[in-house]
Amino acid sequence: MSSSATHRGAAVVEVTDLHKSFGSNHVLRGLDATIRQGEVVCVIGPSGSGKSTFLRCINLLEQPTSGSIKVGGEEVTDPDCDIDAIRRNMGMVFQQFNLFPHLSVLDNCTVAQTTVLKRGKEEAETKARDNLEKVGLSDKADAYPAQLSGGQQQRVAIARALSMDPKLMLFDEPTSALDPELVGDVLSVMRRLATEGMTMFVVTHEMAFAREVADRVIFMDGGSIVEEGVPSQVIGSPTEERTRVFLQRVLDPTHVDPGAEDEAHAERHRAAAAAAGSTPGVPLDPQR
Amino acid sequence: MSTAITDAPAKKKLSPRRRAQRIRWTQYALLVAFVIAFALGADWGQIQSVFFRSDLVKATLTEGLPNAFKNTLVYTAGAFVLGLLLGTVLALMRLSSVGPYRWISTAWIEFFRGLPAIVVFIAFSLLPLAFEGLVIPYDPYGTVWVALGLVASAYMAETIRAGIQAVPPGQIEAARSLGMPAGVATRKIILPQAFRIITPPLTNEVILLVKDSSLVYVLGLSAAGYELTKYGRDLASSNANLTPLVVAGFCYLVITLPLSYVVRRMEARQKKER
Numbered sequence A: 001m002s003s004s005a006t007h008r009g010a011a012v013v014e015v016t017d018l019h020k021s022f023g024s025n026h027v028l029r030g031l032d033a034t035i036r037q038g039e040v041v042c043v044i045g046p047s048g049s050g051k052s053t054f055l056r057c058i059n060l061l062e063q064p065t066s067g068s069i070k071v072g073g074e075e076v077t078d079p080d081c082d083i084d085a086i087r088r089n090m091g092m093v094f095q096q097f098n099l100f101p102h103l104s105v106l107d108n109c110t111v112a113q114t115t116v117l118k119r120g121k122e123e124a125e126t127k128a129r130d131n132l133e134k135v136g137l138s139d140k141a142d143a144y145p146a147q148l149s150g151g152q153q154q155r156v157a158i159a160r161a162l163s164m165d166p167k168l169m170l171f172d173e174p175t176s177a178l179d180p181e182l183v184g185d186v187l188s189v190m191r192r193l194a195t196e197g198m199t200m201f202v203v204t205h206e207m208a209f210a211r212e213v214a215d216r217v218i219f220m221d222g223g224s225i226v227e228e229g230v231p232s233q234v235i236g237s238p239t240e241e242r243t244r245v246f247l248q249r250v251l252d253p254t255h256v257d258p259g260a261e262d263e264a265h266a267e268r269h270r271a272a273a274a275a276a277g278s279t280p281g282v283p284l285d286p287q288r
Numbered sequence B: 001m002s003t004a005i006t007d008a009p010a011k012k013k014l015s016p017r018r019r020a021q022r023i024r025w026t027q028y029a030l031l032v033a034f035v036i037a038f039a040l041g042a043d044w045g046q047i048q049s050v051f052f053r054s055d056l057v058k059a060t061l062t063e064g065l066p067n068a069f070k071n072t073l074v075y076t077a078g079a080f081v082l083g084l085l086l087g088t089v090l091a092l093m094r095l096s097s098v099g100p101y102r103w104i105s106t107a108w109i110e111f112f113r114g115l116p117a118i119v120v121f122i123a124f125s126l127l128p129l130a131f132e133g134l135v136i137p138y139d140p141y142g143t144v145w146v147a148l149g150l151v152a153s154a155y156m157a158e159t160i161r162a163g164i165q166a167v168p169p170g171q172i173e174a175a176r177s178l179g180m181p182a183g184v185a186t187r188k189i190i191l192p193q194a195f196r197i198i199t200p201p202l203t204n205e206v207i208l209l210v211k212d213s214s215l216v217y218v219l220g221l222s223a224a225g226y227e228l229t230k231y232g233r234d235l236a237s238s239n240a241n242l243t244p245l246v247v248a249g250f251c252y253l254v255i256t257l258p259l260s261y262v263v264r265r266m267e268a269r270q271k272k273e274r
């Protein structure tokens, strides 16, 4: 594993020898990773390599089989740790948005603030509107999720997570369920978050995004981290054969042009990925 | 033109569409024949005097009907509320990770669903005899609510459980990842969606409850506590005429038909939203 990552701040997440099995299916086979304050870390890798499982272990949506996960210095696998308190500091964005369909957009963004953080209604609504503004949806506050496009729903999901003032944002393939023309809006919101210094851990198949925004890229295959480093190295000139094979398949196989980063190429890569039947990747966000 | 393609000279064979048409006409003809025979053969005067005697209709309507109608509604409403509360608890117990909760809830549900409602009511009518000094408050409503509510809770628990399980797992994950404890996530996120999903089947259960409330006569209610069936039946037998029962039956339809209509509307809307 390369250690060329920029070490900007304190470790927000420290994963040591993480194993996860579903029955006899050994999905994660000893992962080690550190996410630092302000970093954007992207995880890429083929379908079924365990990217989502890795991400979901960090906020304990999956219970690790063994190993250690420290978030802000606290061991989340410790039965004595208050996982709800840790999750409050960690936003999660899902591939399928998972907005609350019975609540308006505004209420989606306030319900956890008022029930969990005990914020007053007014304070919560102000915070929610600020974040809706940030994702460009201040005019949709009173709409219901079903009335929004996928891209709009995903941006609401980001606003909902941001409304808890998280220190870290987890994204599990946030653009994979979107029509191609809606992907750009979500990515630009994420790009802006990264610019503002948010620590982000992103599973993604958006190679152009990873290349441009990530401080570090982790390539996973078969439940292990195969290669890790700055994007120009992992995506630009991978040292591992498996990484190369994967990238060739995801990037346009008839059009090997690893330097291209413009939107047109990104579009083609997405189409190629979809055509290859590969599952969408979860983008990794670097920590502040 | 339907046989144009086959070269067999099947002159007599009708095309499927023609045959269907002929069968349909036969059905209409049969129906008309029956209606005519019934209209000519029936003794309309007799029918009217047995089922729709106007003086008895009037007597039924004015005497105790408003009270009986009110009682049916109050019994049903109270049992519904009790059944809903108890049913929700039972459904949550059924989905609990604590084994004994699941067992208790399953046993309860299977027990009360497996018994005829009238057996439960008979048992309740005997309770005060068996336990001397046992008083269920708000007589007679308290007893009816508890008896009918117990039966309702078992049915509703199963409906509510299905509703909770129909909420996509991503919803609880989203709620928990926002830091909501399980209880808050259940109250704020899961149950509201579950109840929206099960509003139509739950309304159907109200209809069943309205009808089951006709069995509470076995609890031995005083005249002031009569519901529609008991009231109509007593009046019918004392007059040796079916008219009061017909009127009572009509009252049930006044309650249940609009409810069925609402259920159908809701189901159609849910289908469209999906």
Ligand SMILES: Nc1ncnc2c1ncn2[C@@H]1O[C@H](COP(=O)(O)OP(=O)(O)OP(=O)(O)O)[C@@H](O)[C@H]1O
Pocket (backbone or CB within 6 Å): A022, A025, A027, A045, A046, A047, A048, A049, A050, A051, A052, A053, A054, A279, A280, A281, A282
């Ligand atoms: N809840 C679960 N129960 C059983 N097996 C699971 C569960 N979740 C994931 N798996 C298995 O774990 C493996 C890794 O799944 P995971 O979703 O982490 O892969 P992924 O890298 O995110 O793939 P994708 O790109 O398709 O999303 C797969 O073989 C999957 O079948």
Ligand SMILES: [Mg+2]
Pocket (backbone or CB within 6 Å): A051, A052, A053, A172, A173, A279, A280, A282
């Ligand atoms: Mg995944």
